[in-house]
Amino acid sequence: MQASTAMNKQSIVLNLPAQIVKDAETLFPRLDLNALTVMLLEKYLRHQKRKLLAQQYQQYYQTLTDDDRAEEKQTLADFIALENEVNAFIEGEETNGSS
Secondary structure: OEEEEEEOOEEEEEEOOHHHHHHHHHHOOOOOHHHHHHHHHHHHHHHHHHHHHHHHHHHHHHHOOHHHHHHHHHHHHHHHHHHHHHHHHHHHHHHHHOO
8 A cells, every 4th residue: 555645845655564554544544545644654753752852851961060950950940940830820810810
């Protein structure tokens, strides 16, 4: 079976094993095979980008001194505390606004 996808005026042709096409059509009977292919490829690419970013962060943190790591940890803790304050304020506003 073949499926072609078009994005940004580029096309590709995929030769898919018949069993994969059959399984896809069984699981997603109303979804166009082209749309499914694009969706799965996008999901895979996002996963790979997150994986690469995690590796880059790990490499970055390995280069930090203990003092730099402690400072980074404190900055993250401050950010989390500020985020919690903002979220509490927003929730309070929503509660007061809906009364």
